[in-house]
Amino acid sequence: xxxxxxxxxxxxxxxxxxxxxxxxxxxxxxxxxxxxxxxxxxxxxxxxxxxxxxxxxxxxxxxxxxxxxxxxxxxxxxxxxxxxxxxxxxxxxxxxxxxxxxxxxxxxxxxxxx
Amino acid sequence: xxxxxxxxxxxxxxxxxxxxxxxxxxxxxxxxxxxxxxxxxxxxxxxxxxxxxxxxxxxxxxxxxxxxxxxxxxxxxxxxxxxxxxxxxxxxxxxxxxxxxxxxxxxxxxxx
Numbered sequence: 001x002x003x004x005x006x007x008x009x010x011x012x013x014x015x016x017x018x019x020x021x022x023x024x025x026x027x028x029x030x031x032x033x034x035x036x037x038x039x040x041x042x043x044x045x046x047x048x049x050x051x052x053x054x055x056x057x058x059x060x061x062x063x064x065x066x067x068x069x070x071x072x073x074x075x076x077x078x079x080x081x082x083x084x085x086x087x088x089x090x091x092x093x094x095x096x097x098x099x100x101x102x103x104x105x106x107x108x109x110x111x112x113x114x
Numbered sequence: 115x116x117x118x119x120x121x122x123x124x125x126x127x128x129x130x131x132x133x134x135x136x137x138x139x140x141x142x143x144x145x146x147x148x149x150x151x152x153x154x155x156x157x158x159x160x161x162x163x164x165x166x167x168x169x170x171x172x173x174x175x176x177x178x179x180x181x182x183x184x185x186x187x188x189x190x191x192x193x194x195x196x197x198x199x200x201x202x203x204x205x206x207x208x209x210x211x212x213x214x215x216x217x218x219x220x221x222x223x224x225x226x
Contacts, residue, residue: 034215041219043218044157044204044217045216046214046215089156089157095213097169099162099169099208102159102213102215105156107156
């Protein structure tokens with residue numbers, strides 16, 4: 001119920017290509033779906049996020065596509081650059097009286113070849 | 115504006131010992147969450163503190179405990195350390211009504 005499943009584990013993309021990372025969740029109570037980017041030696045940082053009442057959100061080269069009925073969402077990185085090489089985590093959050101509880105996927109290691 | 119700060123950055127302990135990790139949240143944030151990140155894995159939710167109380171807890175044993183102080187800073191305590199406790203421990207702060215987490219760089223714990 002609380003799991004977030006992420007794929008692929010690793011991804012190699014040519015510079016200028018499109019990187020696509022997929023996630024699936026089970027708990028329909030989740031109401032906030034962020035993506036985090038983590039570089040080696042650093043903590044994760046929020047990249048982009050979406051709420052389930054929206055099917056798509058775009059910020060620059062990063063787009064989240066959200067399919068509520070399938071309980072799936074994905075991150076698309078357009079025109080991928082070597083500087084995008086990092087580990088990406090999808091996550092799902094639910095808000096209750098204690099605040100937001102955020103569950104992370106296992107991560108996708110992206111390498112963009114120059 | 116200081117972000118989330120954690121200390122120590124690295125530490126080595128032996129099995130059975132106890133450890134305390136510390137976190138200062140981003141200015142203006144009142145909620146602190148702790149995560150355990152094993153090598154090559156995603157962060158696993160340990161617990162969350164707000165108003166000096168543990169509000170939510172993940173699937174971690176009672177050996178993991180915490181505290182939040184009036185200035186919103188927080189501590190994570192782990193007793194009776196096991197080899198499997200070796201990981202990066204991340205602290206994240208947020209406003210109570212926002213889902214965005216701001217992470218520190220973590221405390222890397224090695225248990226020998």
